[in-house]
Amino acid sequence: MIMSRIEAARDETTGNLLDRLLAGLPAETVLTGPDVTASYANDMASFCESGAPAVVVLPRTVEQVQHVMRTATDLRVPVVPQGARTGLSGAANASDGCIVLSLTKMDRILEISPVDRIAVVEPGVVNATLSRAVGEHGLYYPPDPSSWEMCTIGGNIGTASGGLCCVKYGVTAEYVLGLDVVLADGRLMSTGRRTAKGVAGYDLTRLFVGSEGSLGIVVRAVLALRPQPPQQLVLAAEFPSASAACDAVCRIMEGGHVPSLLELMDRTTVKAVNGIAHMGLPETTEALLLAAFDTPEPGADLAAIGALCEAAGATQVVPADDPAESELLLQARRLSLTALEAVKGTTMIDDVCVPRSRLGELFAGVERIAEKQGLTIGVVAHAGDGNTHPTVCFDATDPDESRRARESFDEIMALGLELGGTITGEHGVGILKKEWLAREIGPVGLEMQRAVKAVFDPLGILNPGKLF
Known part of the structure; x- marks a missing residue:
């Protein structure tokens, strides 16, 4: 049955490609039906074009990935790597005639070492699955994107993702010790190490983290782990303005406190969360700050933070x-983006990161943009590291509203750069922010990045059209 569907899909343009792929792949790993391939065409970003894949391949082994890349190189066919497609920048969007290489079936945890404090995993392992698995050994994998129940480690590496705990524990890049990568021509390269230290040669591991599948295909990762911390306790503080809440964030960081989480939700976001989850959050507040500590005595830390918030x-x-009550508050924060999407049906989620000292200016600027454009824009933020997610809510069936949404998105990115920030703290560039990457890094920076790309992918077949 599988082979008959593949035979039916052959035509002049795809027949040779399918024959070459099937020469080294089990038939069940190759998907060709147009309805099926269309379902792999894009991630969760708005305003990002996508093409029609020629074929979707779901490899289960490194050797199968190598075969795909050798075939793609021989035939000059573009390859778009994908994980769970929870990304928000279009980095996983297909291009016309490409091979979509979905790595979700490579989902084994190969090793967990409590002594070395590492995990060795395949790219399709879901973030939450890994977190629970290492937790059984008294260990902790800190990076926790909001989509952690769905997103994969390979996707996290591709976009250098962050999460709610970054203020204390850092982002994905700080936990990737080594990688196995299949290059564009099918060769397998290992980078990095599994030791606590290592400075041999250029840090190619860091180069691949955040490269959005444009330099190679990650097929194995060595990840650093930490001892499992005590369960955290959360404090919620209501503020009469976003600027007051941002002032509290500055006081907390200036005071030398190290919360495990410091998250900020504006009034629009709080109302949206209540709308879908009926959680009883205080809708009269203009800003809600969540702070958490996972220290042995969190009560004292929370009391100190509470005093700074009151001040x-x-x-x-x-x-x-x-x-349990703490987890309920965190669930409200994790629901923020889903809740804002329900406001109008479609969202554009920005990812601007600014210095903490200018966080209040970013919130004020977004409010002005929302008023000017006549749109609902909710803001949630990893306030402890200045990473904000202004979320533009709009009706995608209304052309004028869609235009204003896009204008708002661009104005927010311009504001972030004006405040000394960056266009993306954890979502990546993809298609959505290509123009803005060029503005941020300048012509010389762009030239050097393109030169690096050419070394690893001289034919330009790996995730073309992304980044620049």
């Missing part, structure tokens, strides 16, 4: 009584 003008400070 900054908080109208109410409520520490959670136990981990």
Whole structure:
């Protein structure tokens, strides 16, 4: 049955490609039906064009990935690597006639070492699955994107993703010790190490982290782990303005505190979360700050943070009584982007990161942009590291509203650069922000990045049209 579907899909343009792929792949790993391939055409970003894949391949082994890349090189066919397609920049979007290389079936945890504090995994392992698995050994993998129940480690590496815990534990790049990468021509290269230290040669591991599948296909990763910290307790503080909440963030960081989480939700976001989850969050507040500590005595830390919040003008400070109540508050934060999408049906999620000292200016600027464009824009932020997610809500069936949404998105990115920030803190560039990457890094930076790309992918077949 599988072979008959593949035979039916052959035509002049794809027949040779399918024959070459099937010469080294099991038939069940090759998908060709137009309805099926169309379902792999894009990730979750708005305003990002996508093409029609010629074929989707779901390899299960490194050797199968190598065969795909050798075939693609021989036939000069573009290859678009994908994970769970939860990305928000179009980095996983297909191009016309490409091979979509979906790595979700390479989902084995190969090793967990409590002594070396590492995990060795394939790229299709889901972030939450890894977190739970290492937790059984008393270990902790900190990077936790909001989509952690769906997103894969390979995708996290491709976009150098972050998460709620970054303020204390850092982002994905800080936990990737080594990689096995299939290059564009099918060769297998190992980078990095599995030791705690290592400075041999150029740091090619870091080069691949955040490269969005444009330099090679990650097929194995050695990840650093930490000891499992105590369960964190969360404090919620209500503020009469976003500027007061941002002032509290500055006081907390200036005071030398190291919260495990410091998240900020504006009034629009709080109302949206209540709308879909009926969580009873305080809709009268203009900003809600969530702070957490996973220290042995979190109560004392939360009390100190609470005092700083009150000094900054908080109208109410409520520490959670136990981990269950804390988790409920964190669930509200994790629901933010889903809730904002429900406001109008479609969202454009920005990813501007600014210095913490200018966080208040970013919030104020976004409010002005929303008023000017006549749109609802909710802002959630990893406030502890200045990474904000202004989320433009709009009706995609309304051309004028869609135009204003895109204009708002661009104005927010311009504002971020004006404030000394960056166009993306954790979502990546993909298709959505190509123009803005050029503005941020300048012509010389762009020339050097293109030169690096040419070394690893001289034919330009790996994820073409992304980044620049």
